[in-house]
Amino acid sequence: MAEDEKYALRIRGALLEKKILCVNVIGSPGCGKTTLLEQTAKKADFSFAVIEGDLETSRDAERMAALNVEAFQINTKGACHLEAHVVENAISSLERGYAKRCPGRPLDVIFIENVGNLVCPAEFDLGEDFKVAVSSTAEGADKPLKYPMLFASARVVLLTKTDLLPYVRFDMEMFRRDVRGLNPQSPILELDLTSGAGVDEWLSFISSKIEEKRGDVGR
Amino acid sequence: MAEDEKYALRIRGALLEKKILCVNVIGSPGCGKTTLLEQTAKKADFSFAVIEGDLETSRDAERMAALNVEAFQINTKGACHLEAHVVENAISSLERGYAKRCPGRPLDVIFIENVGNLVCPAEFDLGEDFKVAVSSTAEGADKPLKYPMLFASARVVLLTKTDLLPYVRFDMEMFRRDVRGLNPQSPILELDLTSGAGVDEWLSFISSKIEEKRGDVGR
Numbered sequence: 001m002a003e004d005e006k007y008a009l010r011i012r013g014a015l016l017e018k019k020i021l022c023v024n025v026i027g028s029p030g031c032g033k034t035t036l037l038e039q040t041a042k043k044a045d046f047s048f049a050v051i052e053g054d055l056e057t058s059r060d061a062e063r064m065a066a067l068n069v070e071a072f073q074i075n076t077k078g079a080c081h082l083e084a085h086v087v088e089n090a091i092s093s094l095e096r097g098y099a100k101r102c103p104g105r106p107l108d109v110i111f112i113e114n115v116g117n118l119v120c121p122a123e124f125d126l127g128e129d130f131k132v133a134v135s136s137t138a139e140g141a142d143k144p145l146k147y148p149m150l151f152a153s154a155r156v157v158l159l160t161k162t163d164l165l166p167y168v169r170f171d172m173e174m175f176r177r178d179v180r181g182l183n184p185q186s187p188i189l190e191l192d193l194t195s196g197a198g199v200d201e202w203l204s205f206i207s208s209k210i211e212e213k214r215g216d217v218g219r
Numbered sequence: 220m221a222e223d224e225k226y227a228l229r230i231r232g233a234l235l236e237k238k239i240l241c242v243n244v245i246g247s248p249g250c251g252k253t254t255l256l257e258q259t260a261k262k263a264d265f266s267f268a269v270i271e272g273d274l275e276t277s278r279d280a281e282r283m284a285a286l287n288v289e290a291f292q293i294n295t296k297g298a299c300h301l302e303a304h305v306v307e308n309a310i311s312s313l314e315r316g317y318a319k320r321c322p323g324r325p326l327d328v329i330f331i332e333n334v335g336n337l338v339c340p341a342e343f344d345l346g347e348d349f350k351v352a353v354s355s356t357a358e359g360a361d362k363p364l365k366y367p368m369l370f371a372s373a374r375v376v377l378l379t380k381t382d383l384l385p386y387v388r389f390d391m392e393m394f395r396r397d398v399r400g401l402n403p404q405s406p407i408l409e410l411d412l413t414s415g416a417g418v419d420e421w422l423s424f425i426s427s428k429i430e431e432k433r434g435d436v437g438r
Contacts (some may be wrong), residue, residue, distance in 0.1 A: 028247050028248045028249065028335070028358075029247045029337055029354075029358050029362055029365070029366065030247065030355070030357060030358025030359045030362060031358075054365050055338065055365060055366060055367070055368075056364060056365060056366075056367055057361070057364050057365050059361055059364075059365070078338075078342070078368065079338075080299060080336065080338035080339050115338065116247070116337065116365070116366075117299065117336055117337070117338055118248055118335065118336070119274065119297075119298075119299035119334065119336055120299050120339075123297070135248075136249070136357060138249060138355060138357035138358075138380065138383065139247075139248050139249025139250075139357075140249045142276070142278055143248055143249060145275060145276050145278075146248070146273050146274060146275060146276055146278070146335070147248065147274060147275075147335075148274070148275055149274075149297065161357065163386065164357065164383065164386055164387070167382070167383055167386055168383070
């Protein structure tokens, strides 16, 4: 893990130099991470590319490619999280692919869709600017306290599948209170990725972080 | 891990001796593992006790205790799966607690509710008789191929939250075909744990395994 932190630092340095925001998206299997990125592809006015992490299959990268988003699939072959040395190689390939796909257009953001897992991905630094915690209403409101490391460290918490609220037991007050207890500052955004409700707030959040990063570099 | 396999073997030997079935329940965060055990508590005609695995909180053990089920909570404090040496200690405490709670009634089954995670729990032997894979319709139908180790090794696959089928995109044919490709023999049971639909099939399955185990011992 100590060795891997060197790779993470190197990634962070290189992306700061290039003014590319790097966002590590973490959530349970099926919480809507890929659908979030699909909605992002349809509506964002910034440019982005995606690293997809999965144990097996390249289905998520195929979903991205179908929307003309440059995507690089990492298959971890049994590992429950992405590691920085693999991500560093993926970023190189991704940048080459993006430059071919969108010649002349600067790359604003790299999203890393981590393996569907709330535990280990929260512990590994991939050189990202920040982590995003994604949790769906179908999972229930008790997840923040059960997986505190992720919810405490995320710079933004996304509650997805709000369209299912009428059909599931979900204590919104408890969810918000528990996230706040772990993480007093990060915004909690509610999203229905079927209708697209809440996606604009997500895009505004990312855009503000792109601006911040550009500012950091200028300083 | 090799050291841990010795504990797993010892657990398996001890529980065979005592004719106690041991079932390792694995699924994503919020797929309904605890709710399955709650429904089991309400309807089962066999006796059981539960080991609850979570990173933090004892909420699940409290839910079991509220139904007068003996439960032992393990907090892994950051680890993404249960390990056999911890489970062995838990079983001892659990058996003592059960003997006090239900004096004179033999214990038929120990359910181990593993940490909510489809990856690492599938790789660790806890001395169980078999693993159960739990996946909810809200997670989507692409999970078997993304987490093949669990779905290939489970002796039964439970598809939960079928009450949400009208409200989510879920390709049932793909799900069944992909599970079958990985695992030609294990039954796939559909459950709605809100109404209790499908719970009888689950209980019948467990009862048949209790019978098989008793038969094994007699042979």
